[in-house]
Amino acid sequence: MYIGEFIKEVASTRETVRYYIEEQLLTPQKREGKYYFTSEDLADFMAVRELRALGLPIQLIKEINQNRKACGTKTQWQANLQIIEQELNRVQTEINTLTQQQNQLLDLQNQLRKKLS
Structure with missing residues (x-):
């Protein structure tokens, strides 16, 4: 899925997703110059979200x-x-x-x- 669909799936913002990419917490592939997210990226995002919820x-x-x-x-x-x-x-x-x-x-x-x- 591309970034727009990913953002909807995780109920987040484009800024947050891009920040996590910059910080190398997410490592989506690039397809035709656009980020493409897999189920592994989805799991990584959810793990980061859980740790952030703990205040880390x-x-x-x-x-x-x-x-x-x-x-x-x-x-x-x-x-x-x-x-x-x-x-x-x-x-x-x-x-x-x-x-x-x-x-x-x-x-x-x-x-x-x-x-x-």
């Missing part, structure tokens, strides 16, 4: 994609596990920061309520 940045998704060369091996699993553990650490740090901000805002809210009563 494009750079980490690219690393995971590169690990596919060792597909189904312990090496791939270890590399992907390391990526996921690093991302979990980043998310936990962000949660801690947000929790601190929330606590400070709650304190400020309480102070303001006391002044109003």
Whole structure:
């Protein structure tokens, strides 16, 4: 299928698809100068979408994609596990920061309520 049909199939935008091509997350063939997508490209897009939904940045998704060369091996699993553990650490740090901000805002809210009563 060509890009227009692919975009409809995945319910995305031309810009997103082209970006994924630029980042080499999608590697469609070219037919008569136009991108032609296969079912493998469709599966790749859906995999990227799932990882993005988990909050993974494009750079980490690219690393995971590169690990596919060792597909189904312990090496791939270890590399992907390391990526996921690093991302979990980043998310936990962000949660801690947000929790601190929330606590400070709650304190400020309480102070303001006391002044109003």
